Each structure stands twice: as structure tokens, then as C-alpha cells.
Amino acid sequence: MPSRNARGSSSRLDTGLLLACCVLSVIALVLPDRMGEPMATIIRRTVLAPLLTVQGQSETVRSAITARDDDLVLRGAAAAQAATAPALAAENDALRRMLGLAGRLRDGFVVAEAFHPAGLTDDFTITIGAGSAVGVHAFTPVVTADGLVGMVETSDPARSVAITWAHPDFGVSAMSADESAFGIVKPHLVSGPERYLLELRGVPFRASLDSGTLIVSSGLGATYPRGISIGTVISEIPTTERWARTYLLKPSVLPSTLSAVVLLLPSRVAGGVSQVWTDVASADSAALAIVAASDSAAKVAALEELAARRAVMRAAADSARADSMIAPLGPAPTVQPPLITPPIRVRPDTPPLRTVPPGVLE
């Protein structure tokens, strides 16, 4: 067991070392940077050099891991964008059809963006980016290339608010496309998904409509011109009315997917829109024109590719012929097949080639 003197000297030594270390630390603390930095540099370049090298490599690895995470995030974003591609294609399709509608209407309309306000009470209204400054007023019909959307309820100079066909206040006088039945189209006021369907009410009992019959606006009343597509008949709804029929309709337009709408100005309403929605031949003229244009461009590209292939094959055949003329007695020249070979196209209705005569295998 150590003696009291030995323990006392050890304790004094400990205290002395503590004081020395503290004093040295404080001196290092109060040293000006121009004196402290050289000491730090010496430590970094000698004792700590291997450790700092390892630290740098670890940080590099960490950066690589983080960069990979970022890469994965980017890939996810790209995948999300790819997932939205169908929506873009659908929007493109809608805009093309809108172009076709504009071509058929010719004049008396305004094309505007449709916004969907987020709100529990605003499910059946849309905000439109056009207002009284361009002639849009209350009761202006709102349509798309597919059919009727609703009508403007209030109008500001730059914006308007429109009710859609699902709004409880909506109503339009309607008829079948062949004008055999007339009635009033109102929203189907039930709960659940069927809330987004329409009803054709008050159809005379003698007029029976088949499923799939197109219903258009009849033009009775001052708001909607005759001939705007409203929806198609799904089925008849049983009611207590004995003298009239009510039909459930599938709407032509889904307001939730709208991005652009057409507002029919009074001049267009007065002029009528007959045959714009019902004439199948002219329905998608603009879209067909665009598709035809893209097809013709593809056709030109295909013809150019075919011409290039033929040129390559012709050049190969010419060189082979020239070689055979120069050395007619030599060995037959090897003719390399063209690098680009035309694909073998088989019509779907072409019967398969048969090498075995019919009846042999049977």
C-alpha cells in the first residue's frame, strides 16, 4: 500500500498536470491566429495526417451515398413525370378536339382556361379565366368539344364563375338527337357516385329512348342553343309519374377533368350551333387534320429511309458487278450484304408459308 507521502505527491502531480494542461489550453485560446495557425498546421500535417486522410475518404463515401439518394429521388421524380404522361396526352387530345370545335364554330366564342376552386361547397362550380371584358356575361353557355359543361353565373371583367351540369340549379331543355323526344335535363340528385349523372325528365310516355341515345340541347329557352351534346341515355328510371318517362344520362363532359372551355357568346347562341356536335363527319376535322399531318410526316420519313436502304443495296450490287468484270477468271468476289437490311413485312392476313404439301400431315 502506498504511503501517505507517496499518495500526496501523486495527488500534487495530478493537480500540477491539470493546471499545466489548463494553462496551456488557455494560452492556445488567447494566442492570436497568426501564432496558433502554424501550430495547428503542424499537428494537421504530422500526427493527424493519416486520420484526416481517412476522414476525407469517409466523407467522400458519405457524399457518394448522399448523391445516390439524390439520384434515386431524381429517378422517382422522373417516374412520376412519366406517370403523368398519359394525363398530358389526354390533355393534348382534349386541346386538339377543342381546336376542332373552334374550327366548326368559326366565330362568336371565347376560349378560356377553367380552374377548379378547392372547397367543399364548390364542387359544382368552375372559375373561368375570361370575363365581361371579352363579352362573357351571366347565362353564357360553357361547352367543350365533348359537349355542354354549364353556364356562367357571375362575371367579372377578367374572370367568371360558372355552374356545371352537376349543380342543383342547373337545367337545360333537351331532346334526343333524332328529335323524337323532348324533356328537361337536371342533375341526378342522389348520394354516392351516381350524383355525377344526369336525368332527362318529362319525356312523353310515347317516346321511348334506347340506351346510348345521344341527348342534345333543344334550343328552347334563351340560354343554350340547339344541338349541344349533353349526354347519352343509360337507362330509364322508374318514377311515380304515369304520363312521362325519366331517363338516366351519362354526361358528355366530366367537369373535373376540364382544363379549357369554350364560352358561346350571344352572337353564336343566336346563330345556332346545329351540326357542330351531332355531325359525326365534321366532328373531329381538326384532330383528323393534325393526325393526317403527323402521318404524312412519318410517311415522308419512311420513304426517305427506304430510299437510303435501296441506295446502299444498289451500291453493293454495283461494286460486286464491277469486281466480277475486272477479274472475270478469278475467284468469285465476296459481296457483303448491306448493313441496313429492309425488314420483312408480312401482312397480318397473309397465310403462313407451307413447305409441306397440304394433306401430308393430316
Place this chain on the structure above:
Amino acid sequence: MNPWNVVRGLAGFLVLVAAHFSLRPLLGGPVPIDFLCLAVLFAAVRVRPGAAAVIGFLSGLGIDSVALQGFGTSALAFTIVAFGASWLKAVFFADNLGLTALFVFLGKWAFDVVYVLIIGGVPDGQVLVQLLLWSPLAAALTAVVGVALLLLARPVFGTRRTAPHRR
């Protein structure tokens, strides 16, 4: 002191110092594990307080040399913490996991308190947040790692059968 104990202690210290410069940057995160604090504390409990103060001073000086400012801050903080750890260990401490965790937690927290108060690099409004939130979190994580190390490699990091304390 038993030469084998010296070798064990030195190996443990070097492993933890290496982990501080290799594993800590790799783990990253807002609450880093202070392997150097663990190394100093585990070394401090094996030696006399004076030697612990020297170990703390030199370790802190190494950290200060790579810091942008406050050369000597870590040295002073580690000197105080290491001396206190060694003195406390000699007075109170038993080879107990719970007490070791508390010991590491308090040691790391004390280091952060001394460091933050001396260097004053943290904005005024953030001092309390740093000392009462982030520092305890880092201390707790460091304590957990310290206990895990003791469980995994008690012969290297444990203090049982250490010559000076048995006498």
C-alpha cells in the same frame, strides 16, 4: 500498471480515435456520435487524473487543429472532462453498465457545455437549444454506443482488473 492493461487501453483508444475520423463522417446525421469523447473517457478511467488531463489536452489539441476557430477550446474542455472522469472513477465508479452510460452521458454533455460556453460560436438564441436539446441527444447517443462497445468488447474497453484501482 500491468503491461497487458496498457496495451488493451492503448488499442481501445486508437480504435475509437480511428472511428472518430472514419465512422463518424460516414454516419453523418444531425446528432453525431462523439467517438473521441468515448476514447478520452475510457482512457481516463484507466489512468491517474493527471495523466487523464494530459490525454484530454492532447486529444483536444488534435481536434482544435482541424477546427476553424477556437484553437485550445477543445483542449481545455477535454482536459477538464478527462481529469474529472478519472477522479470520479477513482472515487465512485464501479464496472457497471448503467453507471458507465451515465458517466459517458455526463462526460460528453460536460464537454459540450464547456466547449459552447468557451467558444461562444453558437448564436445567442441557440445556446439553450444546443445545450438542452442537441447536446443531450448527442450525449445520449454517445452513451448508448459506449455501452454497446462495453458489451461487445469488454476486455478492451472495460476497467475491471485494472492494476491501479485494485491496489
